[in-house]
Amino acid sequence: MDGNRELIEALNQIEKEKDISKEILLEALENSLVAACKNNFGRADNIKVNIDRVSGEVNVFAMKEVVEEVTDPIMQISLAQAKMKDVKKEIGDLVAIEVTPKNFGRIAAQKAKQVVVQKIREEERKVLYTQYSAKEKDIVTGIVQRYVGNNVSINLGKVDAILTENEQVRGEVFRPTDRIKLYVLEVKDTTKGPRITVSRTHPELVKRLFEAEVTEIQDGTVEIKSISREAGSRTKMAVWSNDPDVDAVGACVGLNGARVNAIVHELRNEKIDIINWSEDPATLIENALSPAKVVSVTVDEYEKSARVIVPDYQLSLAIGKEGQNARLAAKLTGYKIDIKSESQTMGY
Structure with missing residues (x-):
């Protein structure tokens, strides 16, 4: 096959750059070439494709059983013919007969491209899923793309998420390119990549926004003990300080209300009451x-x-x-x- 070495070199490169095992790619290629052999031989039950791991040379073998009388030339070989290949062969043994078709190099090259592209897509999908499933139950920043019916498509960087009508705050209207914060409800693995459902109404969105904004919550000095929310209208949040010198409510409100106002602005003027928790x-x-x-x-x-x-x-x-x-x-x-x-x- 022309460019056999090139194939191996290309796979080495992919292994390095994309962290996809060359062996996995070669096995997938061998399997897809077996399927391609059906076109040549009508069936592929006994066909084995071997790609040399160093030279990249592709060979096709038919595994034939040694019999006294041949009734199926595709699957069987006579003892006399088998002996010509290998004198040690006896009835019942299997003999590998090379049956590499003439144009097989070209077929293999085409298949190699398809297999490699498909495998890269699969691996990249896996990586994306792993990356975004780690953000489940957390907040992300997204850029509004467009309305799809009553749902909103939001770009999170490498993938788009769906803000369904149920998870939208009533009265909130978005324009394309708006940057908004969202709570990641669920990340599902699908053949088209991760399917991400996000929310603007979840009480945890407010909680996570305060966690991001208030250093005392990040370091564990202040705890959010309870939260109740009617999205778009009002949230109540009960906070507690583990340090008698730190005022929990004051930490969340911030100097001149800076911290709470940043969150109110993000939630498009939703009112937020912050109160002291008590046992x-x-x-x-x-x-x-x-x-x-x-x-x-x-x-x-x-x-x-x-x-x-x-x-x-x-x-x-x-x-x-x-x-x-x-x-x-x-x-x-x-x-x-x-x-x-x-x-x-x-x-x-």
């Missing part, structure tokens, strides 16, 4: 209803419920627009919260 449920619930002021909290830890009394003028603030403040506080604390104003409780 004491009553204190936690009082903090969670912030910015509303609370008169008293009575907790039933067994029932996981709480009765909260607020000044009359604070009732609508405590409940929030369409009940949002109370709802997020309940989600954040894990308690069912019943809010009453002072005048409502006068009769009790």
